[in-house]
Amino acid sequence: MGDARKVVVIGAGIIGAFAAWELLEDGHDVIILDAEEPGGRQGASYGNGAWIMESSLLPVSVPGLWRQVPGYLMDPLGPFAIRWSHLPALTPWLARFLLAGSSVGKIERTAGFRHALTQGALQRYEAVAEANGLASFFRHDGHLFLYPDRATYEADGLAWGLRRRYGIEWQELEGEALHAFEPGLGAHHRFGVYIRAGANLSDPGAFIAGLVEGAARRGAVLQRGRATGFRFEGNRLRAVKTDQGDIDCGRAILTAGINARDLALQCGDRVPLEAERGYHVVVPDIEGGPRHPVMMMDGKMVFTRTQAGLRIAGQVELASLGAEPDWRRADILLKHLERAFPAMADRLEEGVIDRWMGNRPSTPDGIPCIGPSRLSPDIIYGFGHGHSGITMAPMTGRLIADLCGGGHPAIDPNPYEAERFR
Ligand SMILES: Cc1cc2nc3c(=O)[nH]c(=O)nc-3n(C[C@H](O)[C@H](O)[C@H](O)COP(=O)(O)OP(=O)(O)OC[C@H]3O[C@@H](n4cnc5c(N)ncnc54)[C@H](O)[C@@H]3O)c2cc1C
Known part of the structure; x- marks a missing residue:
């Protein structure tokens, strides 16, 4: 298998930016790959309502x-x-x-899964912002x-x-x-x-750009390029294919927003996104x-x-x-x-x-997809946050890092697995 600590984060919207930061915290070698400017106008993370809304429980x-x-x-x-x-x-x-x-029963269940991702969001934001000089946002x-x-x-x-x-x-x-x-x-x-x-954030796009810069100061490598697919040996990931050439790695995090749908298909998951x-x-x-x-x-x-x-x-x-x-x-x-x-x-x-x-x-059920792909345990999903990605990003990033580290995850990961759509 490739170097498991070398992780490519595909997509630097709010979810990818937090995932990259949390992976660095855990000592991984991180490459942040984005086809465009992190936090730029192409992403949902740029133009949203900017609310950090822990009360966003209802799908x-x-x-x-x-x-x-x-x-x-x-x-x-x-x-x-x-x-x-x-x-x-x-x-x-x-x-x-x-x-x-x-x-109502389904909604109550969904609200519980959403609460696990929204709880403590502001506190987590502030801790990460403090470490990166972003508190004024x-x-x-x-x-x-x-x-x-x-x-x-x-x-x-x-x-x-x-x-x-x-x-x-x-x-x-x-x-x-x-x-x-x-x-x-x-x-x-x-x-x-x-x-x-x-x-709320005063400028979500600039916050993401700042967080990605902070990740780079901490050792992450920023790479411009569009992920087009994956190279596997058996079920183990060897490289992420991009329009700029292959990036060898042992893990990939799929945080490409709406474009994650086509890439997940290559990992064996037809996610309704x-x-x-x-x-x-x-x-x-x-x-x-x-x-x-x-x-x-x-x-x-x-x-x-x-x-x-x-x-x-x-x-x-x-x-x-x-x-x-x-x-x-x-x-x-x-x-x-x-x-x-x-x-x-x-x-x-x-x-x-x-x-x-x-x-x-x-996703149709108001719950994001976070967790391993069907084809390979080396590809971890982090997409499908719908109306609440700004709020859910810190906990999603933590959960992704926990899943890569193999330790006890901060929250129960089962409700978020893509398996529910298989
Ligand atoms: C109008 C509106 C209002 C909203 N208001 C709120 C709110 O107030 N609070 C809240 O919590 N949420 C809100 N949201 C939801 C929130 O904005 C999204 O859930 C969140 O931004 C999704 O983030 P993401 O990182 O998954 O995707 P994105 O922000 O879309 O980022 C995806 C990134 O992946 C990159 N990418 C895509 N394909 C590839 C590829 N093949 N290779 C490499 N890179 C790639 C893109 O360039 C982009 O940078 C709102 C959304 C909208 C549209």
Whole structure:
């Protein structure tokens, strides 16, 4: 077998960056391979809502969702869209997606597996940031969830009940109290829930670039190139094949986001991984806008104050991988911002700073794939984090390193294995 301590991490988004760091901590020789700039615009990790959200326990597919889907699809300002030409290819994933959320029991089980990955995320972030001079990337402004009224909040009881069960604490804000807390808020929202412990990154892409630089200072080798496959002897890995030539190694970590699907196929796993495309718009962070990170529960989007400006991120668009972005989805985000914070409406002429589209790498069951491939124990997966990869990255990185080290893993790895799709 090749040198087992020589590990190639394929893909330096947030998951690959944390995996690389944790592997270095355990004394491995690490090569970080990315086809593009680590933390760059190509990755989901660049343009997300930037929330470190330990309360992210609920998967997207929940009981009764199928009843809401037609309404979402008909609503021109809805949070969800399907490119109909993609529907035939998408149908098996969609069927699994709806099945995964078909009962409260399934959701409770999934929430437990998600909690194992989200718990302690902020603390882990801060420890790694401290070691790499990245502490200034955090904003500790909590997370505010906005509802039109108390009734819509109560209809979301499954999510809040699970949060209570896992010890998440919050404060309810109603009517005037909510508007005093967020003075720019319009009349549409009259109920809010504030989780004080929530935090966000001020620039996820730059944080990843910084973490990868830190890994390089610690001895990791950065290599630009696209992984195209693997060279095996029997079931043991000998090299990662790239468009720049082979890289000899004893282990590979597959953290290539949505592109992991095709590479996993070469490792014997047909993982149902779909791109849930999301969008963001960045506008000037001016008076009249949100003062806290806000999740608008009716529009299913977040408003986050970032280094570049106020980032509005959200939307789920199911489309084939190479399809052109539909920038109308980004405009919908702006319309919701205007509705929630009316004073912003007149000021948006001051300009949109950025528009972005990226691929959430999503499994149908809301649980990522972490663990060995079918063909070889030397290839470890770390992909499929869907809507929650920023939050789940530190624990995922730790688990990957534990699986490479052969010691006792920090959490039970079984729920995350790709085997569940075999
Ligand atoms: C709109 C939106 C909002 C979101 N908001 C949040 C949030 O607030 N909080 C949260 O926790 N999560 C959020 N997410 C989810 C989160 O962004 C993703 O789960 C996470 O970024 C996935 O990270 P990744 O490292 O797996 O993939 P990516 O970030 O996509 O990284 C994959 C990397 O692999 C590289 N790569 C691909 N193929 C190859 C190859 N063949 N060879 C070499 N390199 C390769 C790419 O260049 C890229 O750098 C959001 C996502 C979106 C789209």
